[in-house]
Each structure stands twice: as C-alpha cells, then as structure tokens.
Amino acid sequence: MAVTESRTAQVESGLDQLDLPAAESTPWPRRALRIVVPKLVAAAVLLGVWQLVVSLRLEPSFAIPSPGAVWSAFVHQVHIGNVGTAVVTSVLHGAEGYAIALLLGTPLGLLIARVQVVRLAIGSLISALQSLPSVTWAPIGLLWFGLNQTTILFVVVMGALPSIAGGVVSAVDQIPPLLLRVGDAMGARGIARYRYVVLPAALPGYVAGMKQAWSFSWRSLMAAELIVNGGSLGFGLGQLLESGRAQTDMPTMLTAILLILAVGVLVDALIFAPLDRSVRRRRGLSAA
Amino acid sequence: MTALATPDVIELAGHTQRDDATVAVRIDNVSKTYGSGSGRLLAVDRVSVDVHSGEFVCLVGASGCGKSTILSMIAGLDKPTAGSITVTEGRPALMFQEPALLPWLTVQDNVELPLKLQKVDRVARRERVAELLSLVHLEAFAGKRPHELSGGMRQRVALARALAQTTRVLLMDEPFAALDAITRDVLHEDLARIHATTGITIIFVTHNVRESVRLGDRVVMLSSRPGRVVAEWDVNIEGPRRIESPEVAALSVLITDRLREEIGRHGRH
Numbered sequence: 001m002a003v004t005e006s007r008t009a010q011v012e013s014g015l016d017q018l019d020l021p022a023a024e025s026t027p028w029p030r031r032a033l034r035i036v037v038p039k040l041v042a043a044a045v046l047l048g049v050w051q052l053v054v055s056l057r058l059e060p061s062f063a064i065p066s067p068g069a070v071w072s073a074f075v076h077q078v079h080i081g082n083v084g085t086a087v088v089t090s091v092l093h094g095a096e097g098y099a100i101a102l103l104l105g106t107p108l109g110l111l112i113a114r115v116q117v118v119r120l121a122i123g124s125l126i127s128a129l130q131s132l133p134s135v136t137w138a139p140i141g142l143l144w145f146g147l148n149q150t151t152i153l154f155v156v157v158m159g160a161l162p163s164i165a166g167g168v169v170s171a172v173d174q175i176p177p178l179l180l181r182v183g184d185a186m187g188a189r190g191i192a193r194y195r196y197v198v199l200p201a202a203l204p205g206y207v208a209g210m211k212q213a214w215s216f217s218w219r220s221l222m223a224a225e226l227i228v229n230g231g232s233l234g235f236g237l238g239q240l241l242e243s244g245r246a247q248t249d250m251p252t253m254l255t256a257i258l259l260i261l262a263v264g265v266l267v268d269a270l271i272f273a274p275l276d277r278s279v280r281r282r283r284g285l286s287a288a
Numbered sequence: 289m290t291a292l293a294t295p296d297v298i299e300l301a302g303h304t305q306r307d308d309a310t311v312a313v314r315i316d317n318v319s320k321t322y323g324s325g326s327g328r329l330l331a332v333d334r335v336s337v338d339v340h341s342g343e344f345v346c347l348v349g350a351s352g353c354g355k356s357t358i359l360s361m362i363a364g365l366d367k368p369t370a371g372s373i374t375v376t377e378g379r380p381a382l383m384f385q386e387p388a389l390l391p392w393l394t395v396q397d398n399v400e401l402p403l404k405l406q407k408v409d410r411v412a413r414r415e416r417v418a419e420l421l422s423l424v425h426l427e428a429f430a431g432k433r434p435h436e437l438s439g440g441m442r443q444r445v446a447l448a449r450a451l452a453q454t455t456r457v458l459l460m461d462e463p464f465a466a467l468d469a470i471t472r473d474v475l476h477e478d479l480a481r482i483h484a485t486t487g488i489t490i491i492f493v494t495h496n497v498r499e500s501v502r503l504g505d506r507v508v509m510l511s512s513r514p515g516r517v518v519a520e521w522d523v524n525i526e527g528p529r530r531i532e533s534p535e536v537a538a539l540s541v542l543i544t545d546r547l548r549e550e551i552g553r554h555g556r557h
Contacts, residue, residue: 008477019438178388185382186402200392283391284435
C-alpha cells in the first residue's frame with residue numbers, strides 16, 4: 001500500500017507540473033514602452049495639427065490661440081498661483097463629495113441588492129438617476145443651500161451616488177450563484193456570509209463602479225463650479241475657466257480645460273486603474 | 289468478460305433499509321416536488337436509503353433522477369416535500385462538479401475558511417490545513433491562487449476544503465466529471481486512499497457506472513423522472529481496485545445494462 005501510494009503521489013506531482021498554466025511575462029521596460037509610445041505619438045500628431053490650423057490663419061487668433069500662447073498662459077497662471085490653488089481646491093472638493101457618495105452609496109446599494117422590497121421600490125429610480133445629468137441639481141442646490149460650498153458638494157454627491165449604488169447592485173447581482181451556494185454549504189451565515197463570501201465576491205464589480213463614479217464626480221464638480229460662481233466659494237478649475245471666459249482669454253480657458261482633463265486622467269491612472277488591475281489580477285481575471 | 293463475473297463477487301441485493309445502529313445518513317421515504325398546479329414536477333419519489341458510518345455509497349442514474357436534489361437535501365440546502373432525512377454525524381460537506389473555490393483566496397485560505405467559520409482557533413487551524421494539504425499532496429502550492437492551478441489540482445483543494453468542514457460525511461456531486469481521464473484516475477486513487485485512511489462516510493453521485501464500481505462499497509441506482517431507487521449492488525471486490533480491473537468491468541456491464549433498460553422506458557414506442 002505504501003509503495004502504491006508513493007507511486008501515485010509521484011504520478012500526481014508529474015501531472016501537476018505538466019498541467020500548470022505556463023506563466024509568460026514581458027520585461028516591464030518593454031511593456032511600458034509599448035503602452036507609452038502610442039500615446040506620445042498621438043499627442044504629437046494632435047499638437048502638429050493644432051499648430052498647422054493656427055499657421056493657416058483660418059480663424060482669428062483669439063478664437064484659436066497657438067499651442068505656444070496656451071503654454072505662456074499656463075506658465076503665467078502657475079506664476080500668479082492660480083493653477084496650484086485651482087487644482088488643490090477642485091481635487092479636495094471632488095474628493096470630499098466622492099467620499100460622501102461612497103459612504104452613502106455603498107450601504108444603499110447593498111440594501112437594494114439584498115432586500116427585495118427596497119429593490120422594487122427604488123431600484124429603477126437609481127438607474128434613472130444614473131442617466132440624469134447631475135448639473136440639473138445645481139439650481140435646486142442654489143435654492144436649498146445658497147451660493148456656497150454645500151451646493152457644489154450636493155451636485156457632486158448627486159452625480160456620484162447613483163453610480164456607486166448602481167455599481168454595488170450589479171456587482172452583487174453578478175456574483176456566481178455557485179459561490180453563494182458553496183458559502184451556504186460551508187455554513188456561512190449572517191454577517192460571516194457577507195464578510196467572507198458576498199463582499200469579496202462583489203469587489204471587482206464594486207471597484208468598476210468606484211472608477212465610474214469618480215469620473216461622474218469630477219464632471220459634476222466642473223459643471224457645478226462653472227455655474228455656481230462667486231460668493232464665499234473657493235477658486236477651483238471651473239472658476240478658472242469661467243474667469244477666462246469673462247475676460248475673453250482663450251489661452252487661459254484652454255489651460256483650464258487641459259488641467260481638468262489632466263487631473264481626471266491622473267486620478268484614474270494613479271488610483272483607480274491600479275486598484276482595478278490588482279483586484280482583477282489576484283483573481284486571474286485579466287491576462288496582464 | 290462474463291467468465292470473470294463470478295457470482296460470489298457480485299451480489300444483487302434489495303436491502304435499501306438497514307436497521308443498524310451505525311447509520312450515518314438515513315433517507316426515509318423522501319419525496320421532492322417542485323412548482324405547483326399543472327407545472328408540478330415530482331423530482332424524487334419515496335426514496336429510502338440508509339448509509340452506514342464509513343460506507344462509500346454511489347448513486348447512479350441518468351439525467352432527471354434527482355441525484356443532485358437528494359444531495360442538496362442531505363446537505364440541508366433544500367427540504368424534502370415528504371419524508372425525512374436524518375444525518376447522525378454532524379453537518380455534511382458538499383462538493384460540486386466545479387471546484388467552486390473562492391478566487392480571491394489562496395489555496396491555504398480556501399481550505400482554512402470552513403475552520404474559520406467553525407471558530408477553530410488560529411494555531412489549530414494552521415495545523416489542520418497543513419495536514420489536509422499534505423493529504424491531497426498540495427503542500428507545495430499553499431500560497432497559490434485557484435487560477436494558477438490546473439483543474440485537477442483545484443478539485444483536490446476543494447476536497448481538502450470539504451474535509452476541513454467535516455470528518456464525518458462527505459457528499460460529492462459528480463466531482464470528477466469535468467476532468468480528463470488521466471487526472472480522474474489519479475483522483476480516484478486519492479479519494480479511495482482518503483476514504484480508507486479517514487473512515488469518512490461518502491455519498492457520491494455520478495452518471496459514470498464504471499466510476500461508481502471503481503469507488504463504491506455499494507451502488508444504488510435511481511430511475512429518472514421521478515427519481516426512485518430501482519436496484520442496488522454491493523461491490524465485493526477484494527484488494528485494491530482500478531478502473532481497468534476485470535471485476536470492475538464485469539459488474540459495470542451488469543449495472544449499465546440495467547441502467548439502459550431503465551432509460552429505454554422513457555423512449556417513444
């Protein structure tokens with residue numbers, strides 16, 4: 001028996017080695033190059049076309065300023081401290097609204113996902129709110145809270161919250177039934193069931209919802225900052241854009257737009273993309 | 289072929305109900321219906337089977353014989369419409385055709401989870417997991433995640449996890465159906481060894497007759513739509529068995545013929 005057993009173990013270990021999925025990897029400098037190069041080329045082409053349009057003088061220079069003029073405006077705004085103030089103000093406001101949306105939206109989403117009555121009552125309302133442009137809350141916020149920070153936060157929260165809650169609902173709905181069944185069979189009940197099975201199983205979908213909600217927050221914030229202007233408000237990127245418009249200063253306006261774009265992309269690239277990747281990679285959901 | 293099927297190794301028996309004190313699972317006149325009114329479906333019809341402590345019982349049958357339903361009911365995930373199921377040896381563990389490992393946990397953590405849920409303390413947990421991983425020859429893979437393993441390895445992790453949940457009754461729902469023949473063969477040896485060394489009671493559902501004779505102490509055949517016990521065989525084969533053993537083949541022929549007869553009743557005449 002002992003001899004047969006060790007022979008079986010030998011066969012088994014051979015099978016294990018043969019059957020293991022082969023891991024292949026590209027060295028990271030080459031991978032980084034493959035990702036970065038196309039982006040750089042696209043940016044260069046865009047700048048070239050822009051410069052070409054300006055050089056052809058199809059439009060007056062106040063309508064389409066040259067890349068150089070925008071660069072000077074950017075440097076000027078950095079010097080007088082507007083860029084630093086605006087970026088910090090907007091990012092802090094965005095983060096604050098996003099955090100509130102996360103704190104309110106997560107339990108709300110769980111409630112909708114797991115309690116049938118709640119789902120029937122407000123499930124479709126949440127989906128409807130996801131398609132409602134959040135800037136429509138700005139006039140209401142102005143009447144409720146006045147010309148202040150709360151109104152901006154209100155718009156951001158209303159923009160992000162349906163995405164967060166909706167993300168939780170679809171994340172829970174997409175948990176493979178077999179995993180829930182195996183949890184039940186193991187005797188996971190009540191809180192343990194959520195802690196060990198439901199919540200971790202829903203994580204990839206939740207992170208996808210968080211990612212989407214951030215872009216909604218950021219868009220809502222910009223819309224709110226453009227509309228809700230003056231008063232006791234701080235100076236954010238939206239206000240920078242609006243101040244450029246008031247002075248018909250196209251280079252400053254383009255500076256503001258490029259900054260808005262850059263912050264949105266950077267937050268996604270530095271926080272949400274790596275988070276999403278690590279969650280997915282750990283579960284073998286992505287090839288990368 | 290028939291010459292090998294000597295009558296003394298094959299015993300046709302009709303004793304589903306055994307009045308013995310060592311019964312681990314008693315399925316007593318159990319029926320299960322789904323739906324109501326005209327959509328009513330009788331899935332399991334008055335099934336009675338007693339499984340002894342330490343016994344390896346295989347349930348075989350074609351599609352629609354209610355095999356999985358019976359296992360669900362023994363596991364307590366489903367309730368019989370009539371009759372009763374008594375499990376005298378604690379809560380059974382259930383294994384599926386898919387390993388159903390939690391993809392975010394390592395092999396170690398997957399096997400540890402049932403112990404965590406039973407509030408076993410940390411040191412004892414670690415010890416038990418190490419023991420179980422060596423039982424399924426996976427001690428070298430404790431830190432891997434399920435997607436880094438082959439199908440057969442995942443199913444061995446699932447087996448270790450099931451054994452972490454219980455040492456008494458193991459329910460297996462076609463656990464090897466999705467594996468290739470070589471891997472399945474090795475897993476048969478693993479399971480037979482674990483059954484022999486731990487003395488765990490196993491109820492094993494399969495539509496593979498050969499597999500049921502390879503593994504079981506007893507094979508119980510169920511008819512389809514509704515599921516009823518129609519026959520059973522004790523597998524009295526001495527010594528180590530293999531799927532290729534002539535004795536296994538001989539009894540498999542008998543059982544397969546009976547199964548075909550049963551399936552044929554559902555054909556159009």
